[in-house]
Amino acid sequence: MNTKTLNEVSKFLSYVLRHEPQAIGLNLDSEGWADVESLIAGAAKDGRILDIGLIQAVVSSSDKKRFSISDDGLRIRAVQGHSSASVSLQHVKKEPPEFLYHGTATRFLESIRQQGLIAGSRHHVHLSQDITTAITVGQRYGKPVVLKIEALRMHLEGFEFFQAENGVWLTACVATRFLNHNNDDL
Incomplete structure (x- = not known):
């Protein structure tokens, strides 16, 4: 299986399993689960050929463990x-480490200075435990x-944190006061 094919299928799966399941007539339950056979049939109607082997290869080869x-x-x-409004994953609340990191582009810094980190169209702001991933x-x-987040201080002030199956940390938002202001970019 070539890397290009795996990447293309991974992007397609991200699109339909995260954002637009209705684009291929797919239904997700409240925990985000979709029937594999329905996914394969919906993809075929969209002109994409998937099979269980290809799907399993994408899931197992993903370094970010995006799918389960x-x-x-x-x-x-x-x-x-x-x-997707139909999905409301029930992540377990967890105490975060002292610091977490958020990777973004410099062009977003002015907006972040003004409003902090917001989830936008997603359900949560995504944070990582290491700088390399954030980069x-x-x-x-x-x-x-890379923005350094005072995650433990946020948690102690009542903000909830969750950790997804793939290790990504999630929270509803990050106010500017929790962004490391020693960072030259802020």
């Missing part, structure tokens, strides 16, 4: 990053910058 297949192998879901995320949007 149910124990019985009949259902699939994105583990975080949803904007990689930021590079997808332009010249990367």
